[in-house]
Amino acid sequence: LLYATYIGGNDADVPHSMIVNSKDELVIFGTTSSQNFPLTSGAYQTRFGGGTPVEPLGGFQYFNGSDIFVLKLNSNGTALTGSTFVGGNGNDGVCRTFDFNLVNYGDEFRGEVVVDSKDDIYVASSTTSANFPLVNPVNTQYGGRQDAVVFKLSSDLKTLMSSTYLGGTAPDAAYGLKWAPSGALYVTGVTRSANLPVKTGAFKNVISGVEDGFLAKFANDRLEQLTYLGTDSSDVAYLVDVDQEENVHVFGLTRGRYPATTGTYVNA
Numbered sequence: 001l002l003y004a005t006y007i008g009g010n011d012a013d014v015p016h017s018m019i020v021n022s023k024d025e026l027v028i029f030g031t032t033s034s035q036n037f038p039l040t041s042g043a044y045q046t047r048f049g050g051g052t053p054v055e056p057l058g059g060f061q062y063f064n065g066s067d068i069f070v071l072k073l074n075s076n077g078t079a080l081t082g083s084t085f086v087g088g089n090g091n092d093g094v095c096r097t098f099d100f101n102l103v104n105y106g107d108e109f110r111g112e113v114v115v116d117s118k119d120d121i122y123v124a125s126s127t128t129s130a131n132f133p134l135v136n137p138v139n140t141q142y143g144g145r146q147d148a149v150v151f152k153l154s155s156d157l158k159t160l161m162s163s164t165y166l167g168g169t170a171p172d173a174a175y176g177l178k179w180a181p182s183g184a185l186y187v188t189g190v191t192r193s194a195n196l197p198v199k200t201g202a203f204k205n206v207i208s209g210v211e212d213g214f215l216a217k218f219a220n221d222r223l224e225q226l227t228y229l230g231t232d233s234s235d236v237a238y239l240v241d242v243d244q245e246e247n248v249h250v251f252g253l254t255r256g257r258y259p260a261t262t263g264t265y266v267n268a
Contacts, residue, residue: 003077009034012062013069016093017112021119021155024075029113029123031093032069032085033062042158043084049129051091056108068093068125070113070153082157088129095126096146099171100190100211102234102253110238112177114185119155124148124174124187127165137164138197138223148174148189152221162221168193172214176239180246185218188237188250191228202227213237213252231256 011033018028035048051065067087111125130142151163170192212230233256
């Protein structure tokens, strides 16, 4: 055992995703209901935004509502080198899974953190805050019930470099995230919104079922393209990755008859 530590305050604290940066520092994203969650000097947000009491899963009670936290430990785990809240006055970082038909265990705590070549930090998650902190957003308006959110923090967790809602007028959630060496950022998740910001030339420009997966591409912190992914039934996209040619691979679930391409392995 190289190191182990507690991280949290006097209420519920749950880690959701982690990644190691180029300095061997561990970056963790999660949610907390602790107003005294450990923060570092100069952190971007030192005020707990709050929310309404919620119990996403049995035994995990957020009595004060929930905020997102992002923190960083040094390479040997002996020091907290950065820690901040990110959130508004609603519940942030916890997915309202009862808004969706196709649900997997743990979707309440889904979302992801990644880093880029400069060790700046990206997070994809969900929010019910109408005043979620935004910086140069693609969408300034909270759609209602729940929106996906995507934001970028400086590597020292002192500056919110970009932040946006990603959703429409029905429930939306961001689950997966991937940064590519080209500088592009890919975000995937689930939506019930028929008015996502799809651009001309998208693979699938309309929602076709009760809920579809979606895949968005950001370049230079701006939305370059977005497409729906799915059938005429319920679909969800969970994870995203890119290959050496930056072709995008998405992993998810469907209750519909998903099209299988000719010549590929199929077990239907």
